[in-house]
Amino acid sequence: MDLNYVENLDLSGIAVAMKGIVKQFPSVLANDHVNFEVRKGEIHALVGENGAGKTTLMNQLYGLYTPDEGEVFINGRKTIINGPKDAIDMGIGMVHQHFMLVDNQTVAENVVLGSEPRRGPLKLFMDSGRARKIVIELSKKYGLAVDVDAYIEDIPVGMQQRVEILKILYRGAEILIFDEPTAVLTPQETEELFKILLVLKENGKTIVFITHKLNEVMAITDRVTVMRLGKVTGQVNTKDTNPRQLANMMVGREVLLRVEKEEKKAGETVLEIKDLHVKDNRNLDTVNGVSFVVRRGEIVGIAGVAGNGQTELVEAITGLRKVEKGRIFLNGEDLTNHTALEIREAGMTHIPEDRHKRGMIMQYPVYYNLILGKQDEEPFSQEGFINLKAVKTFASDVVETFDIRPKNINMIAGNLSGGNQQKVVVGREISIVPIEPKVVVVSQPTRGLDIGAIEFIHKTLISMRDKGIALLLISMELDEIFSLSDRILVFYEGQIMGEVAPHEVNREEIGLMMAGHKKTEVVRERSDES
Known part of the structure; x- marks a missing residue:
């Protein structure tokens, strides 16, 4: 893509245009002069391998990170987004891969949290009745079936995701970012989500859909932007491509x-x-x-x-x-x-379904997580002490074999992307050492x-x-x-x-x-x- 592409676009039809975005972290160049644009009223897939820079790019659009270089245009106007509040004020909402809900509050309370309708003298008290009514009306309008009185801890994952969507719609979002939205859903819940996305599109919403599942890309999206190693490798109309071509663009080889x-x-x-x-x-x-x-x-x-x-x-x-x-x-x-x-x-070895609860110690470095459960066995333990050299040699081999990114065994595991955390767990459990x-x-x-x-x-x-x-x-x-x-x-x-x-x-x-x-x-x- 031409770095000057923004000037050549009719921005009146563009909801989001990001030009020359650069984001550098200490150990990795996450976004390397990325150009990205989304038309109003479309479902646009952003695909790529773990560590390709997809979520980092969208976190900058949502204000969680600030670009080191580059420009952002929302609905044709150049903007500076200093935080999520700025993004929300501009009509941008984001549903994260790991939901941000309060377990011991109800669905209605979670939706309005931080922007509650008020009542009474000086508006000191939350108007619970009005909050329920607002959430019920929103859920009916967009086909987001929820139990407004249920507590988050008591509802299934699919309904929790609908609560997250209602949260951003309640705050007036016109541009909705979904980060790996089907990663925790069953096939039936995924079908329900797709119906919801089509309803949102029919209501004029613009949707960015971060995923790596190519069957979902083909089923639900209008256009696709592909990223690899922090750069955009192509942008195509979904109807003009196929899973094999997209996979090649994502990985850089036949898959x-x-x-x-x-x-x-x-x-x-x-x-x-x-x-x-x-x-x-x-x-x-x-x-x-x-x-x-x-x-x-x-x-x-x-x-x-x-x-x-x-x-x-x-x-x-x-x-x-x-x-x-x-x-x-x-x-x-x-x-x-x-x-x-x-x-x-x-x-018997075990790859658990919940990597955070059962598979990792998030505060520990990658190299230590890669020997959990094996730390008392040779060659990792000698005479009751950890053999750090053997541990780090093994960890480096697993990181290379499983393409864990970034390739830094000293990095705290909690700072890895979700996909790379999963690679750590899988790599540890199916590496036949010792x-x-x-x-x-x-x-x-x-x-x-x-x-x-x-x-x-x-x-x-x-x-x-x-x-x-x-x-x-x-x-x-x-x-x-x-x-x-x-x-x-x-x-x-x-x-x-x-x-x-x-x-x-x-x-x-x-x-x-x-x-x-x-x-x-x-x-x-x-x-x-x-």
């Missing part, structure tokens, strides 16, 4: 969009689950009599809508939650209700990752399977389940609706099982139709 794996006969049973019963945090039965096995050299995928017992199942298997009834065997050894450390030492695991429990391994990292992790999981390691895969991404799994177990309300091979069923039939239809019912319906 394998389909998982290639050979048919392979599984070996003996490694992990066996017998009649497992587990309760959730509310002391309600959430895993109800589940039995299955995972054999040597196979990937068993668990499909299901979030909240149907998958999390509690994984926590019970990995020693993070008590088993009420039933048994867990690893290579014939009963590990029921053993500690997480004992289970790890028996040969001992090779017998079974790997993998929860949401590619959540928040870019297409290049997804390709690498998929290849790594297949490689581990081909080496004879048993893998239990839990993923909200149906494409991932279909691509990687040798067998699929479908979960609904803590029970297995059926076991199928990927080639036996289609997405619609899996969807029916995820909604509570047993495999026998789905097969019967298929037979009746034929």
